[in-house]
Amino acid sequence: MTETWIRQVLAGDQEAFRHLVRAHQDRAWNIALSVVKSPDRAQDVVQTAFVNAWLKLATFSGRVPFEAWFYRIVVNVAIQDLRKRAERTEPLTEGHDVAQTDPSGDEAERVRFALVRMKPNEALALNLHYLDGFSIREITTITGWTEANAKVILHRARESLRRLLHAESEFPTP
Amino acid sequence: MNTTPNDPIADWMRLAQEPMPYPDLEAAVMAEIATMARVRARRRHHLAFAWLSFAVGMTAGLWVAAPVYGNLLTPEVGTLVQVGVSLGLVFGFERLWALSRVSGSIPHR
Numbered sequence: 091m092t093e094t095w096i097r098q099v100l101a102g103d104q105e106a107f108r109h110l111v112r113a114h115q116d117r118a119w120n121i122a123l124s125v126v127k128s129p130d131r132a133q134d135v136v137q138t139a140f141v142n143a144w145l146k147l148a149t150f151s152g153r154v155p156f157e158a159w160f161y162r163i164v165v166n167v168a169i170q171d172l173r174k175r176a177e178r179t180e181p182l183t184e185g186h187d188v189a190q191t192d193p194s195g196d197e198a199e200r201v202r203f204a205l206v207r208m209k210p211n212e213a214l215a216l217n218l219h220y221l222d223g224f225s226i227r228e229i230t231t232i233t234g235w236t237e238a239n240a241k242v243i244l245h246r247a248r249e250s251l252r253r254l255l256h257a258e259s260e261f262p263t264p
Numbered sequence: 265m266n267t268t269p270n271d272p273i274a275d276w277m278r279l280a281q282e283p284m285p286y287p288d289l290e291a292a293v294m295a296e297i298a299t300m301a302r303v304r305a306r307r308r309h310h311l312a313f314a315w316l317s318f319a320v321g322m323t324a325g326l327w328v329a330a331p332v333y334g335n336l337l338t339p340e341v342g343t344l345v346q347v348g349v350s351l352g353l354v355f356g357f358e359r360l361w362a363l364s365r366v367s368g369s370i371p372h373r
Contacts, residue, residue: 104294104297104298107294108290108294111289111290111294115284115290116283116284119284119286119289120282120284129285129286133284133286133289136284137289137293137296140297141293141297141300144297144300145300197276198279198280198282201276201277202280202282216273220271220273220274220278221277221278221281251276255276
């Protein structure tokens with residue numbers, strides 16, 4: 091179906107892009123959130139990524155799945171956003187964003203709080219592998235990491251998440 | 265996917281997943297794309313007119329010069345050719361200038 095929508099967009103049917111937005115916005119937002127840590131910034135990242143994807147759609151060759159191609163754009167835009175914030179010496183995790191997640195809340199809130207406190211690349215690796223089901227090889231396509239690097243980051247991410255969840259309390263595994 | 269069914273990390277991640285809380289994102293993306301499509305169309309329009317102006321100018325110059333090709337270097341014919349080519353260049357550059365203004369108006373968020 092995705093291929094059909096892409097063909098329609100390239101043929102000039104602008105409205106067909108709406109289907110691509112609907113199909114990928116939730117996953118893209120979760121990926122962006124894992125990197126930029128702020129819901130509002132994640133929204134901006136996803137919006138910019140969709141526009142960039144629309145502008146570059148003619149260059150999509152189909153050698154990799156559209157999801158991998160598009161999520162690479164999302165990751166690149168999110169990293170650019172992080173760099174801009176670093177240049178402005180803004181903290182990586184803004185106070186109001188972290189405060190939105192209550193560490194004393196339910197299990198889901200605790201996991202979200204832990205993900206916010208994790209390094210962006212580790213949270214991104216967990217998101218891509220566990221939520222989007224991408225293999226290590228696909229993660230390297232999306233992030234530009236080497237295969238060995240992706241494995242190391244994913245391993246460290248698992249350890250970080252376990253450590254963060256067990257650090258505050260005896261958080262029972264689901 | 266390389267996760268086992270009882271992998272606690274996978275369970276935690278599924279638990280933490282949340283739907284995107286911005287229902288207007290789709291509309292915002294489509295609006296921005298519509299704007300950029302209009303800008304693209306205007307750029308194509310201006311570019312087409314720029315090339316057309318160049319072509320008309322050059323053709324006019326050559327058309328005037330062609331019947332008296334043998335005397336192309338006479339001052340009168342040379343002036344006509346120059347006028348034709350100059351008009352083409354003036355209109356062409358005017359369209360390119362308009363094009364650059366359109367390019368500058370591409371919205372950057």
